[in-house]
Amino acid sequence: MKLYGYWRSSTAYRVRIALNLKGLTAEQVPVHLVRDGGEQHRPEYTALNPQAAVPTVVTEGGSVLTQSLAICEWLEERHPRPPLLPSDPEARARVRAFALAIACEIHPLVNLRVLGHLTGSLGLSEDDKLAWYRHWTGLGLAQLEALVAGHSGTGRFVQGDSPTLADICLVPQLYNARRFDLDLSACPTLVRIDQACRELPAFADAAPERQPDAAVT
C-alpha cells in the first residue's frame, strides 16, 4: 500500500493515524504542496488524483482511493479490527457527524488552497487572511465543543473510551489551529481529548514533525 501525503496536511495526518490504529503500514510518498507551485498539480499526480489534493492511497490490489474519510471507511471495511467506529448505529452516526463537522465545516475553509486564494486572487492582506482563519476555525471548534461537552456519549475520547474516526479528525485540526496560534481556551473538552489521543503511539507516530518529509524548522 502507498500513501501519497504531505507531512503538514491535516487530511494526510488523519489517514496516518487510521493506518497506525489498524496496525498497518504504507509506503509514504511525499507530495510537496508548496514547492514549485505544488507537486500535487503535476500531470503524473493528477492522473492519479484529479482533485490535485492529498491524501491518495494506492492499495496492494492497485485501486486508487481518494478523500481521507472515504479512505478511513475503506480501511474500516477491509481491516475491521480494531474498529474506528462504534457498533451502535446511533453512536456511529454521532462519530461520523463529528468527523464531518471538521471535514465539511472547518478544514475546507482554512486549507492551503483557500488561504492562498484569499491573498492571491482576492488580494486580501495577511491580517485579513488570519482573521478569516480564526473566524471559521474558532466558530467550528466552538460548535464541536458544544457537541462533546456534557454529552453522555463523550468519554476519554469523543465517543466512549476508544479512539474513533472523530478523534482521527480532531487531532490534526487542533494541530493546525495551534500553528495559527488560535486560542483554544473556549474548548476545554476538545483539548482534553486531544491530549488523551496524543498519548497513544498511533497518534504520536503520525504527528507531522515525525514524518520523513518534515521540514527542519
Added chain:
Amino acid sequence: MKLYGYWRSSTAYRVRIALNLKGLTAEQVPVHLVRDGGEQHRPEYTALNPQAAVPTVVTEGGSVLTQSLAICEWLEERHPRPPLLPSDPEARARVRAFALAIACEIHPLVNLRVLGHLTGSLGLSEDDKLAWYRHWTGLGLAQLEALVAGHSGTGRFVQGDSPTLADICLVPQLYNARRFDLDLSACPTLVRIDQACRELPAFADAAPERQPDAAVT
C-alpha cells in the same frame, strides 16, 4: 422521524433523496435559513443542532442526527434495502470519495453562510461573490467530471446503474450551480447522470420546488 430542513438547502435535499430512495417518510419541519436572521440560530434549534445548520433528523427513538452524509450512512445501516452504497469495498470507497468531493470541496465554500460572510464581514461586492462562487464550484465540478468521464465504474449513474450516495450529492449541487447560472458545458457526464437521476421519482419528489416550504418565486 422528523427532518428539519429548508427547501433550497442542498444538504437537506440530499437527505430527502435518500429517504425517498429508501421508501421512508419523515415529517418535514422547515427551518427558514434567511428570514429574521435565520431560524437556525434560534436557541431551541441550536439546542438540537449546535452547528446551527440543516439538516437535522430526529429518529423515532429520539436520537438526534446531524450532518447529511452521517444521516445517509445511518439510513443505510438501519434500512439497508435498497442500498445507497455498492457492496464491493473499492466501489464503496469510490462512491464515498465522490460524495465527499462535493461535501468537502465544493459545498462548504459556496453555501449561504460563507457567501454572506464575503459580502458582509469582508465587504466584497456582489460581483466578487459571484466570481468566488463560480471559481470554486467550476473547479470542483471539473474535478468531478474527471472522476467519472471514461471511468470503468461509471454507468447510468456515478457508480454503475443504480443511484448511490454519489448521485444523492451530485443532483443538489447541480441544482445549486444552475441557480447561479454556472456554465455546465464542461461537465457533460455529470449533466447526463443528473438528468438520469431526476427522471426517478425519488429524486424528482425531493426537488426544492416540490417542498411544502418552497417560496413562490
